[in-house]
Amino acid sequence: MNTKTTNVVIAGLGGQGVLKASDILADAAFRAGYDVKKSEIHGMSQRGGSVSSDVRFGREVFSPMVPPGEADYLVVLAPDQVEVNRPVLRAGGLLIAPDLIGENVLPNRRSLNVALLGALSRHLEIGESHWLDALRAHLPEKLHEANLAAFAIGRKAVKP
Amino acid sequence: MNAPERMLLSGNEAVALAARGLGIALGTGYPGTPSTEILEDFSARGGRAQWSPNEKVAMEVALGAAFGGARAIVTMKHVGLNVAADPLFTAAYTGVSGALVVVSADDPGMASSQNEQDNRRYAVAAGLPMLEPSDSQEAYDFLGWAVRISEQWHLPVILRMTTRVCHSKTIVEARPLAATAPPAPHFERDIAQRVMIPAYARPAHRRLREKLAQIATWGETAPLIRRIDGDRKLGLIASGISYEHAMEAAPGASFLKLGLTYPLPIENIRRFAAGVERCVVIEEGDPYLVEALRAADIPVEGKPEMYRFGELNVERVRRILARDVSPEPAPPRGKPPQLCVGCPHRIVFETLGKLGCIVAGDIGCYTLGVLPPFEAMDSCVCMGASIGVGLGLRHVLPEAEARKVVSVIGDSTFVHSGITGLVEMIYNPPPTGHVVLILDNGTTAMTGLQEHPGTGRTLDHRPTGRVVFENLAHALGISEVHVLENLKDAAALEELMMRLMPSGKLALVIVRRPCLLTAKRDADLAKASGT
Numbered sequence A: 001m002n003t004k005t006t007n008v009v010i011a012g013l014g015g016q017g018v019l020k021a022s023d024i025l026a027d028a029a030f031r032a033g034y035d036v037k038k039s040e041i042h043g044m045s046q047r048g049g050s051v052s053s054d055v056r057f058g059r060e061v062f063s064p065m066v067p068p069g070e071a072d073y074l075v076v077l078a079p080d081q082v083e084v085n086r087p088v089l090r091a092g093g094l095l096i097a098p099d100l101i102g103e104n105v106l107p108n109r110r111s112l113n114v115a116l117l118g119a120l121s122r123h124l125e126i127g128e129s130h131w132l133d134a135l136r137a138h139l140p141e142k143l144h145e146a147n148l149a150a151f152a153i154g155r156k157a158v159k160p
Numbered sequence B: 001m002n003a004p005e006r007m008l009l010s011g012n013e014a015v016a017l018a019a020r021g022l023g024i025a026l027g028t029g030y031p032g033t034p035s036t037e038i039l040e041d042f043s044a045r046g047g048r049a050q051w052s053p054n055e056k057v058a059m060e061v062a063l064g065a066a067f068g069g070a071r072a073i074v075t076m077k078h079v080g081l082n083v084a085a086d087p088l089f090t091a092a093y094t095g096v097s098g099a100l101v102v103v104s105a106d107d108p109g110m111a112s113s114q115n116e117q118d119n120r121r122y123a124v125a126a127g128l129p130m131l132e133p134s135d136s137q138e139a140y141d142f143l144g145w146a147v148r149i150s151e152q153w154h155l156p157v158i159l160r161m162t163t164r165v166c167h168s169k170t171i172v173e174a175r176p177l178a179a180t181a182p183p184a185p186h187f188e189r190d191i192a193q194r195v196m197i198p199a200y201a202r203p204a205h206r207r208l209r210e211k212l213a214q215i216a217t218w219g220e221t222a223p224l225i226r227r228i229d230g231d232r233k234l235g236l237i238a239s240g241i242s243y244e245h246a247m248e249a250a251p252g253a254s255f256l257k258l259g260l261t262y263p264l265p266i267e268n269i270r271r272f273a274a275g276v277e278r279c280v281v282i283e284e285g286d287p288y289l290v291e292a293l294r295a296a297d298i299p300v301e302g303k304p305e306m307y308r309f310g311e312l313n314v315e316r317v318r319r320i321l322a323r324d325v326s327p328e329p330a331p332p333r334g335k336p337p338q339l340c341v342g343c344p345h346r347i348v349f350e351t352l353g354k355l356g357c358i359v360a361g362d363i364g365c366y367t368l369g370v371l372p373p374f375e376a377m378d379s380c381v382c383m384g385a386s387i388g389v390g391l392g393l394r395h396v397l398p399e400a401e402a403r404k405v406v407s408v409i410g411d412s413t414f415v416h417s418g419i420t421g422l423v424e425m426i427y428n429p430p431p432t433g434h435v436v437l438i439l440d441n442g443t444t445a446m447t448g449l450q451e452h453p454g455t456g457r458t459l460d461h462r463p464t465g466r467v468v469f470e471n472l473a474h475a476l477g478i479s480e481v482h483v484l485e486n487l488k489d490a491a492a493l494e495e496l497m498m499r500l501m502p503s504g505k506l507a508l509v510i511v512r513r514p515c516l517l518t519a520k521r522d523a524d525l526a527k528a529s530g531t
C-alpha cells in the first residue's frame, strides 16, 4: 500500500453532487484500509455557488484540508470551475475535467460526478470492489444501476 | 470482546453517536452552520432532539433537563452563544444535577456566518470548563469527557468545535466513553443552589471558582493532554484543528496538544515550554492561548497579526513558523451563491428595489437579496435586527426618507428574535409608522430546511403546535395585517407597499410561499413514510 498521502480535490457548483462524490471517494479509500480525511465547506450549496471538497488518504493523515498547490488530482464537474480551481494542483498533478466525458455519453448528465470518479479510480490504489461498495452505500437503490453504469463509462474513458 | 466498530464520520455525526452512547436524554438547539447536523443526526439515531425558537430557550430547556438530573446537550453556532449567554453565565453559578454539555460551533473564516468571534473567550468569561476536539474521534471521545466533568463537578461544560472539525469526516472508533451509566432523572429541591438571588449567588460564585481550581488541578495530568517529545529545538502548543495542521507542517517537532483549554493545565505547559528552545503557540482566531500563557509568565511565541483573520491551514502554519509576513496569495474566487431560480424571495426584492426602499434586512437565504441583480438590502447585523434597526431609522430620518424604510425578516428568524421587535413597534411607534415584511417560506432554508414553531412540525417533521404569525400580530394590536398567499404577482405586492409605507400606520405583511426545496423534501418524506 502507498504510504504517502494522496490528495484529491473535487470541485463544481452546488447541486452537481460534489459532496456525494467526495463521500464516495472517502468511503472507498476507507474500505481499502487507508486513514482518510475529507473536508469541505458547506452550508449554502443549494444556491448554485462554488463547492469544493478535499479528500486525503494514506497511512496517517493529519490536516483534513489539501494545502494549496499540493493536490495530486483535481476533479472538476463544471467547465467554468476548472480555471478557478487549477491553482490547487501541484506541478505534475492530474486534472480530470468534465469534458473527459462527452456530452451525450451518459444517459443522464446528473451522474457526471460518478463517471468522473470512475475516471479517477484508474489512477488510485483502491480496488474496484471498494469503489462499488462505496457507491452502493451512498446512493439510493433505485439509482444504483445508472450510477454503476456511469462509473464504468468513466473507467473506460481512461486508457489503462 | 469484539473490536469497536470503525466508521468514517463528520465531527457532528461523531458527537451525535457519542450522545446516543452516553444516554443523553434530551438534545436541544437552534440551527446554525456548522452545528446543525448534530441534533439532526442524534434524532436520526433515535435520540430525543428538538429545535427551540432560539438558542436562549434551547439553553434553558437543556438546563432544566440537567436540573432534573438528566444528561442534556444543547447545540448552536458561535453567534448562538451570544443569544444564550444570559442563562449560560448564571448556569455556571447554579451548576447542574445531571450533565449539561453546551456545543459551540465556531466558524473561523466565516464560511457561513456574519462574524468570526472566538468563543473560547466565553469559557473564560462565564467560568466554564471547555474542551476542544481536533477530529471526529476526539469529538466522540470528548463528549464522554465533557459529560464526566459535568457530572463530577456539577457544572455545564463547553464543547468548542469549529467548522473544520464539525464538517470534516475522519475515522471514528466507537470505543467505550469516559462516562458511567446515565442517571435516572428525578427532582431534588435545592433552593440555595438554584435560586440565584444575591444572597445565594454570592456563595455560588465562590463555589464556581473553587470547582474551577479543582478542575485545573485535575487537568494538569488528565488524559486530555497529549505530549509528543520530538525535536527539542521546536515545541508547538496547539488545540483543535490547529493541531492537525501543525503536525503536518512541522513533523518531528515536540508537541503539547491541549484538549482541555479552560482551565488551562498551566504547570504542564510551563514544563513543556521550558524544555524546548523555541516554543510557538499555533491557534486559530484570537491569541487566546498566547495571552493566557504570557499572563502566567510562560514565554511563548504567537502568530503575526495577519493570521488572526480566517482559518489556518498547513501552509499558513508553515508561514507562521517561518515568521513569514509577506502577503498571501488570494484564494481562488469561486462563484457566489444565489437565490435559486424561482425562489419566492425574488419577487420581494425586485419590488423593494423598484420602490427604492431603505431595507433593514436580516439573516437567511433572503440576505442574498443584497447581491445583484437586486441589491435591495441596506443592513444585516444579527438575527432579528431588521425590526429594531428599521424602527430606529424611522425614528430619526427626515420624513420623506423615513417613509421608505421597511424591515424584512424570514419566518424562522422572526420566531427566533423578531417577535420582541414587533412588541417594540407597538410600544414605541415611529411617527411615520412602519412596515415589517415576514418572508414566510415555511422553513429555515439557509441552514438546510429545518422546521421551526411557525411550520407546526417538529425537528423530525411530525405535526405539532403551530405559531400563526398573523394571529400573533392581531393579538399585539397591529392595525394593518396582510397575508399574501402564494404571491406570484409583483403588482399586488407593489400596490400594497405603496399604500402602507407612507400611511403612518404600523403594518405587518406576510409573504407566504414555500421554498422550492421543501416541496421536493416533503415529497421524499411522504414517499419514505409510504403515504
Ligand SMILES: Cc1ncc(C[n+]2csc(CCOP(=O)(O)OP(=O)(O)O)c2C)c(N)n1
Binding pocket: B030, B031, B032, B033, B055, B077, B079, B080, B081, B083, B113, B114, B363, B364, B365, B366, B383, B409, B410, B411, B412, B413, B414, B441, B443, B444, B445, B446, B447
Ligand atoms: C444567533 C444565530 N443563530 C443562528 C444563525 C444561523 N442562521 C442564519 S439565518 C437563519 C434562519 C434562516 O431562516 P429564515 O429566516 O426562515 O430564512 P430562509 O433562509 O428560510 O430564507 C439561521 C438559522 C445565526 N446567524 N445567528
Ligand code: SF4
Binding pocket: A046, A047, B338, B339, B340, B342, B343, B344, B345, B365, B366, B441, B445, B446, B515, B516, B517
Ligand atoms: S433554498 Fe429556498 S429560500 Fe433558499 S434560495 Fe432556494 S428557494 Fe429560495
